[in-house]
Every structure is written in C-alpha cells, then in structure tokens.
Amino acid sequence: MNKKESLAIAQDWFVKQNWKPFKFQKDTWKAYEQGKNGLLNAPTGSGKTYALWVPIVLELLRIKAKEGKLKKGVKALWITPLRALSSEIEQATLRFSQEVFPEITVGIRTGDTSQKVRAAQKRKMPDLLITTPESLQLLLASKKYHQIFSSLNAVVVDEWHELLGSKRGVQMELASSRLKAISSSLKIWGISATIGNLEQAREVLLGPQSNHLKNSVLIKARLKKKIKVQSIIPKSMEKFPWRGHLGLQLLDGVVGIIRHSKTTLIFTNTRSQCELWFQQLLERYPEFAGELAMHHGSISKATRLWVEQAIREETLKAVVCTSSLDLGVDFAPVETIVQIGGPKGVARFLQRAGRSGHQPRESSVIHFLPTHGIELIEASALKKAVKNQAVENRIPYFLSYDVLIQYLITLAVSDGFYPVKIFNEIKQTFCYQSIGEKEWQWCLNFITYGGESLKTYDEYRKVEILKDGLFKVNDRGVAMRHRLQIGTIVSDAVLAVKYVKGGFIGSIEEFFVSKLTPGDVFTFAGRNLEFVRIKGMQVHVRKSKKKTAKVPSWAGGRMSFSSQMSELLREEMYAASSAFPDSDGPNQKLTPELKALKPIFKRQIQExxxxxxxxxxxxxxxxxxxxxxxxxxxxxxxxxxxxxxxxxxxxxxxxxxxxxxxxxxxxxxxxxxxxxxxxxxxxxxxxxxxxxxxxxxxxxNATEMARRKFRDIAVIAGLVFTGYPSQLIKTKHLQSSAQLLFDVFRDYEPENLLFLQAFTETFEHQLxxxxxxxxxxxxxxxxxxxxxxxxxxxxxxxxxxxxxxxxxxxxxxxxxxxxxxxxxx
Known part of the structure; x- marks a missing residue:
C-alpha cells in the first residue's frame, strides 16, 4: 500500500460521513506523509483532531501492510492539557480507526485512569495513547520506559497555546527532548487555536536548533469562522459604575437568551461568580430546576461528567461555568455563549466564543454582559479584536531550574541517566538553550547532595552516582515520594467536601474553609451547606435551608488585562475622547457600546x-x-x-x-x-x-513576594514534600518549610539557582x-x-x-x- 492509496482511504471515509476535508486538513496529511513536523493553527471546532489522527492511523496501516505486523509499544502520543478532554479525543480517534484499521488499540492514561487499566497497560501498552504532560512524566519515571516508546512515530501536543507560557509547557519541552533521543523517526506536531506568536510557538515546541524545526511547517486554516458578538446593554446607565453591581441587574436579559437557544453556556471568570450566578438564576426562575447546571474545577468529577453528557444529549438549557469548559470538548448542541464580565484577554474570549457552533462552517454567537458600565468599553474593544483576529502572544518560560531538577530526578527514578547525554538533549530545548556548564553542574550537585547549604542533611541526597557515572535513585521511599509529586501545578491544599452521612460533593481550598466556624452556611455546587467540622482532609457539611450564605472564594480569583487587551481598551478610550469633546451627543461612528456610555462620559467631562x-x-x-x-x-x-x-x-x-x-x-x-x-x-x-x-x-518588598513565589518552586523541585494522598500537609506548614529554606539560601547560599529563580519569576511574571x-x-x-x-x-x-x-x-x-x-x- 502506497501513500496515495492510503490517502484515498481517508477521502472515502470522509465521504461516508457526509464531510468534505478542508484544505488545512489535506495539507496536514500531506506534510505528515512527507515526514515533516509542524504546528497547525485552526479555529476551535474546525476538525483539527482529524487533521492529525488520520495520517497517524494511515501510517500504521502502511507499516502493517509492509511488515506484516506492528511492533509492541506506543506508536503515537496525543498530549492534552485537560484530562477531561481525553474521552472526547478517544471517541474521535475510534470513529476513524475502527472503520479503517480496527486492529489498532486506543487508550487513555491520566490521573483518572484506574489501577486496573494501568496494570493492563503495563502488560501491553495501546498503540495510540492519549495522556497529559504529568502522566507522560510518570511514564518516563517507570522502569524500562525506553521499551514503551521505542516504536513511537508521532507526538501530538493539543491546545499548545494553553501549555506554552507555563511550566507545563517546559515539562513538554523536556519530555520531547527525551523522546526524540529514543525514537530517531519521531514526528512532533502541535495544535493551537488562539495564539499570536505562532512562529515562536513552533520554535518552542520543536526546539530552536533542532533538525525537527528545520524540517517543519506552519499550517494555518484559512477558515472564516463567523463570530457574532452582541453586548447586553442596560436600558439606563448609572453615572457612577461599580464592579459587580450591574451584572445581576441584567439577569433577566440572560434568561431571555437561554429561552431562545437550544443550549447556552454562561461563562464566569471565577468559581465564586459561577456559584453566585447559578444560585441567583434558580432563585429568581425556579422553573429552570433540572434544566440548569453548574460546571467548575472544584465540583466532583462525576458531576462534571454528568453535566458534559447532559449538554450533548440536549437535556440542559444552560450551564453556568468557568474556564473548566474553555477547551476542546465538542458540544454540538451549544448554540449561544454568554460572557459575564470582561474576559481580560482576546484569546480567552475567542476560545469561549468557539464553544458555540462547535462544528465546521457553523457560526459562533457570544453575548457580553458587563458587570459595571465601563466594561462596555471592553466589549467594544473585543468586537474589533474579533474582527481583526488580534490575539495575544504567549511568552515562554526561560531557565526554569525547578522543572529541570524535577525532570532529572524523574529520569534517575526510572533507569537512571548519564549527564553528558541528557545535557546535550536539554540544550536543544528553547527553555534551556542558554544553560551553561556551571549551572548544569549546580543542578547535578543539588540532586545528589542538596547543594552547598543542605549537604549535611541526608534527606536531600536523593540521587546516587554509580561507578560507571550513571545517576540513579535507589531509595524506594525517595522514588515513591517523587512520583506522588510529579507536576508543575501547585495550589493551596484542597479539602474534600462531604455530607456528614457520606456523599462526596467536590473540593474546596483550605484558605476559605479556615475562615469558617461551625454553623456557618456557604454556597457550594449550587447548594446551601452548613459547615459542621473538618476531619482529616475532609470538610463535613449538611444541607441548610438558610437563604443567606457565604460564597466561597478561591485563590487566584482576579485576572488582569493582557497587554493586547490593554492596548485595545486605550484605543476605544481615545475614540470616545474624540467623539465627546464636550457634553453634546456622541459621534455616529461610535459603536453601540460606546454610545450607551454617553451618561458616564458626559459626567466624566463635567468633572x-x-x-x-x-x-x-x-x-x-x-x-x-x-x-x-x-x-x-x-x-x-x-x-x-x-x-x-x-x-x-x-x-x-x-x-x-x-x-x-x-x-x-x-x-x-x-x-x-x-x-x-x-x-x-x-x-x-x-x-x-x-x-x-x-x-x-x-x-x-520584593523579598517577601519572592518568598511566597519560592513555595511553588520548592514544591516543584522536590525540596518540600506535599504529603501522601490521604495525609496532605497543610498549606501553612508547606509555607513555613519553604520559608525556612528560603532564609537558609538567602543567608548562606545567595547564588542558589532556585533562590534566584524566585526573584526572576516575581519580576517577570507577577509584576x-x-x-x-x-x-x-x-x-x-x-x-x-x-x-x-x-x-x-x-x-x-x-x-x-x-x-x-x-x-x-x-x-x-x-x-x-x-x-x-x-x-x-
């Protein structure tokens, strides 16, 4: 079977589905068949998944035809940033593979995968594996991982824009550098929807000096995805706006949208806002009971999956949600999106708009609801941004020593590593392209004896150097604790919320619960709950009939404008200034949003x-x-x-x-x-x-800010242990342990790379x-x-x-x- 014949199989399959492949899909198939690497940029809901699964399956079909059988091990890895997306991707893959090549197996390996499935995978890995960056690192921490990936042909990183500009992206860079060394014929592809710096995104994905970059393409889908942005403009505008006041006043307008749509997703920026809107909608419109649901990251997995399935089956009229539904889940019935308050970034707004009409050639509709009057300027700016496709850049991380240290211990936990070989590999990555011999040696010293200031403490001697120069972890306790802590997402300690008589509801962050006293009532997962006690890592509650309740707050609740959004906002402000030279009426060229702000602008000019x-x-x-x-x-x-x-x-x-x-x-x-x-x-x-x-x-007081930042760095680098699953260490104890180490480095080892990294991240990312x-x-x-x-x-x-x-x-x-x-x- 040649390439032309296999591509004909794909064309026939599309015809059977009553589909016609887009040019970008065919271009991707062709580039993959030619052995190229690349980055695919296409709008949400345009068929990006089939652009890459199709050529991957066809390549395996040709290998089988030529060699008579497929080798053992994983042939293709599909990396997704959200484990909730894995079942969607699996269904899309199976839809094609079961008809074209039913012999190949498809599997999922994420934090939700059961021990039974993991054990079966250990005996025989699936041909196509869908996983997350963290689960991939765990595979690299397993014995004889080379055998798992020796037949690897392809790695696809989905939603690359979500990983780029985060330490999870750095994790992916390091994993790719290792997989390239294991499989000489490996092809690496990224998929991205909303991102400005596409060329740099490709460079970070493939490595700035690598042969993969030299033999790569950037494919852009030239699809004109129609996005209709409609602002919910209040009938009367207060002259003195304030945050949050206007939002719920416009709730009736949202109800009108819900009633005229098949299914509506109502996006809020925070989990607290999500809880509040869900509660208010049900309180004012009790007839929505059973047709309205809520979805955010702290609600139990079972509830989230039920909500997602109910959307597909069109049994829900509306879902109030957060960024937990931002990414790739394919909800064909969703007709309309409502955005509550400014999304703070163009990319996030486009991503959410793409949740509606989530099919090729379908239009997306998104309504913008301001939480105070001046947010209508943001709405006006977003309309222009959508029209001009002005999307933000994602800035990649540089020299993240905490992630590198975690990665080196991961390799040492599995089969061990030789420093010269790994140093040459990581130098090919974007993040570590400028690392020098001195910094590299510091990292090796740190994982073997804790560096200069910690060398007298045995607990920091994690990696041993064997006679042949192999760096290896031989202590089973060190290996177990490391595997438990693999990852770069560091959050406050999370407590399970359960009824006194049993029944898991979700999870909530420790810092909110610490403010509650027994008898306090708070809203969570759409219910009013009375706080009873904390027992172990569980919050015990009972249902409450009280109508007034506290709304939980979660860390990191407030977002800030992206630089792109700030620039667009200033442009709209300047447009208003030229249209309102005095208190007379606005210029007819203004958008409806700016015209609606006439009372505010008139009062502003008055003072x-x-x-x-x-x-x-x-x-x-x-x-x-x-x-x-x-x-x-x-x-x-x-x-x-x-x-x-x-x-x-x-x-x-x-x-x-x-x-x-x-x-x-x-x-x-x-x-x-x-x-x-x-x-x-x-x-x-x-x-x-x-x-x-x-x-x-x-x-x-940058030292104090860096001290707080250091906690996350210390956790990622394995300096502090977060605890076992049933015995998580409290946030305040983690913080005090990290602060103690910070002070030690400040006083005795100010050149410590992790200590210096805390200041770099404070200035570059926080400030x-x-x-x-x-x-x-x-x-x-x-x-x-x-x-x-x-x-x-x-x-x-x-x-x-x-x-x-x-x-x-x-x-x-x-x-x-x-x-x-x-x-x-």
Missing part, C-alpha cells in the same frame, strides 16, 4: 476629561476618607499594583507621607490623610523607567516588569493632564468602591455606595 492618545490623566479630589490622587494608565491590575507601589515609594522619598493604595484594570489610587502634592510628582519625573528594578525591589517599563516609557512621552476635581469622577468611582469591598460585607457595601452616589450626584 474632568476623557484622555486623548497623547494625554495621561491624573485626578485629585477630597472626600471624607481623605485626599485622593487617581492615575489612569489603562494597563491592567497587575501593572497598576506595581506602578502604584513604585510611585508611592518614590513620593515618600521626597516628602514624609502615609499612603494607601487601590487599583483596578483601568487605573490606581493613592489615598492619604494629607494633601498629595502632584506637582512634586511631575517636577521630579517620578514616572521614569530609570532605576526601575532597584525602586521596585524596595517599594514592593510584569517588561510591560511596566513600556508603560512608563509611554507615559513619559505623553502630556500629563492634572485635573483638580471637586468630586469623584465616574472613572475613579470603581477604584474607590473596590477598596471598600475589602473592608465591608456585601450588604453594607451596597448601602455605603448608594449613599456615596447620592452625595456625588
């Missing part, structure tokens, strides 16, 4: 201005709280957090002043009990990028130092407009109220804000 492209706005005013100075870079909350601390620190060097800080995605506020001298800020050029790193270090520098350079070029206002402006109001949110309960906050609006109007 201040809407900044133009060449202007940077500062507003000052006095209230009962004190003296306020509000600055508007429109750069996202993470940049504003750093910028606010930086300016406050620089100002304190000029004059003794006590300041408190508040910020959101649009700007930041400095508040003091004495008047803030803005002229001093301008005269002394405090918005300069000169001495930025030094001033940031001092203003933000986004590069974006901060660019923002400061832009502000230096702008005309600074200082407006001395008599009252707070509509732009400043969300920032002020966000600060109050941290201090007051929901009821007290609403009463306080109503009084404030009355006073400022």
């Amino acid at each position: 201040s201005i809407i900044p133009r492209p060449n202007q940077f706005l500062i507003e000052t005013f006095k209230t009962r709280e004190g003296y306020h100075a509000v600055f508007y870079p429109f750069e996202g909350r993470f940049v504003h957090e750093a910028l606010a601390s930086l300016i406050a620190y620089r100002l304190s060097l000029l004059t003794p002043i006590s300041l408190s800080i508040a910020f959101n995605d649009y700007g930041f506020e400095l508040l003091s009990d004495q008047e803030i001298d803005v002229q001093q800020i301008l005269d002394n050029e405090l918005f300069t990028s000169e001495f930025l790193m030094d001033d940031l270090y001092k203003s933000l 986004q130092e590069e974006r901060l520098r660019i923002a400061l350079d832009r502000i230096e070029q702008q005309q600074i407009v200082w407006k001395k206002c008599k009252k707070p402006t509509p732009f400043s109001f969300p920032i002020i109220t966000d600060r109050l949110r941290e201090k007051l309960s929901s009821e007290k906050l609403e009463d306080r804000i109503k009084r404030m609006i009355k006073a400022f109007s």
